[in-house]
Amino acid sequence: MSSVLVDNIGELVTNSPWEGERDPLGIRRNVALLVEDGVVAWIGPTRDAPAADRRIDAGGAAVLPGFVDSHAHLVFAGDRAAEFAARMAGEPYTGGGIRTTVGATRAASDDELRATVGRLRAEMTRQGTTTVEIKSGYGLTVADEARSLRIAAEFTADTTFLGAHVVPAEYADRPDDYVGMVCGPMLAAAAPYARWIDVFCERGAFDVDHARAILACGQAVGLGVRVHANQLGPGPGVRLGVELGAASVDHCTHLTDADVDALAGSETVATLLPGAEFSTRSPYPDARRLLDAGVTVALATDCNPGSSYTSSMPFCLALAVRELRMTPAEAVWAATAGGAAALRRTDVGRLARGARADLVILDAPSHLHLAYRPGVPLIRQVLQNGVPQCRP
Numbered sequence: 001m002s003s004v005l006v007d008n009i010g011e012l013v014t015n016s017p018w019e020g021e022r023d024p025l026g027i028r029r030n031v032a033l034l035v036e037d038g039v040v041a042w043i044g045p046t047r048d049a050p051a052a053d054r055r056i057d058a059g060g061a062a063v064l065p066g067f068v069d070s071h072a073h074l075v076f077a078g079d080r081a082a083e084f085a086a087r088m089a090g091e092p093y094t095g096g097g098i099r100t101t102v103g104a105t106r107a108a109s110d111d112e113l114r115a116t117v118g119r120l121r122a123e124m125t126r127q128g129t130t131t132v133e134i135k136s137g138y139g140l141t142v143a144d145e146a147r148s149l150r151i152a153a154e155f156t157a158d159t160t161f162l163g164a165h166v167v168p169a170e171y172a173d174r175p176d177d178y179v180g181m182v183c184g185p186m187l188a189a190a191a192p193y194a195r196w197i198d199v200f201c202e203r204g205a206f207d208v209d210h211a212r213a214i215l216a217c218g219q220a221v222g223l224g225v226r227v228h229a230n231q232l233g234p235g236p237g238v239r240l241g242v243e244l245g246a247a248s249v250d251h252c253t254h255l256t257d258a259d260v261d262a263l264a265g266s267e268t269v270a271t272l273l274p275g276a277e278f279s280t281r282s283p284y285p286d287a288r289r290l291l292d293a294g295v296t297v298a299l300a301t302d303c304n305p306g307s308s309y310t311s312s313m314p315f316c317l318a319l320a321v322r323e324l325r326m327t328p329a330e331a332v333w334a335a336t337a338g339g340a341a342a343l344r345r346t347d348v349g350r351l352a353r354g355a356r357a358d359l360v361i362l363d364a365p366s367h368l369h370l371a372y373r374p375g376v377p378l379i380r381q382v383l384q385n386g387v388p389q390c391r392p
């Protein structure tokens with residue numbers, strides 16, 4: 001058995017409040033945390049800390065659960081910086097650039113795709129992310145979707161089959177045939193490597209009937225449901241997700257009262273992706289409205305080469321506070337425990353006995369600094385399963 005003691009923690013965000021405690025962050029002050037075999041074994045006052053094989057002195061800084069980035073598209077090739085520049089000069093975002101990335105991804109070798117995922121995963125780790133979900137969706141052939149998921153599965157257990165990202169050009173005039181292929185041979189090839197299924201349910205991508213059919217096929221082979229919904233305009237995606245018991249509906253930028261009510265009465269998490277609104281210069285979603293209605297909110301990066309090419313959860317957290325009207329505490333919870341809820345994971349997103357020892361030591365005395373000091377590299381050290389990952 002190996003043990004590590006993280007000692008001298010000024011502020012520990014546990015996301016595990018005591019019974020009756022009001023603050024969902026469950027903050028403990030002046031404590032130490034013992035890791036045994038990659039799992040949190042003990043939390044208590046620094047002066048009572050047990051001996052361990054190794055000691056890490058947090059120096060009075062804040063420690064929080066590693067970020068859980070529950071929405072990322074990392075398996076791709078190519079670059080769409082020119083599309084970003086055109087948007088900043090006034091062009092709208094339509095999702096049309098997805099097909100550009102599909103072309104580049106199909107032409108790339110396995111090793112090139114693997115190198116890109118590895119590079120982005122490493123960027124994420126340096127910025128405090130310890131759990132990431134990775135989608136396919138830039139292959140859109142049976143072979144290219146299967147290899148995207150096979151490569152994604154080398155990096156995470158939370159892999160998502162997004163064969164229904166857009167209808168590829170070769171099926172443009174026969175979308176029903178494409179949906180049949182997604183539900184048939186593509187799903188069969190993808191499912192062994194996937195935990196989740198997702199559909200881009202939006203005007204210009206998949207309508208509600210196609211989305212329902214694809215998600216139901218995925219459920220029938222044991223995949224959990226997530227939906228890209230209500231990103232570019234109002235629509236039925238959020239309510240479809242709730243109807244199917246989705247773990248999460250993502251984007252939620254354009255919501256009606258009926259959408260908010262449906263979410264509030266459900267177990268479905270609303271995952272907000274403010275990096276996408278930033279990079280497409282679009283109106284931000286209103287997190288305050290969702291939180292006040294009692295909806296569980298998560299924050300994620302949506303890291304992809306088109307609508308949101310950031311791997312930084314601290315950046316998204318700062319945007320959420322400034323632009324989505326979340327408090328710093330709500331944003332920290334949404335980026336950790338909220339992401340875990342969106343992935344239906346109970347082993348991450350919190351620091352309590354039995355949880356995975358995935359944690360971040362900040363170069364700051366409090367979690368407030370993540371939003372208070374935007375753009376500043378505040379991640380001093382990251383432990384994954386109790387193992388130090390990097391010192392940026």
Ligand code: NIG
Nearest residue numbers: 095098200276302304306307
């Ligand atoms: O989540 N909305 C659909 N998919 C991605 C964008 C993909 C792209 O533009 O390449 C998203 O924003």
Ligand code: FE
Nearest residue numbers: 071073228302
């Ligand atoms: Fe996305």
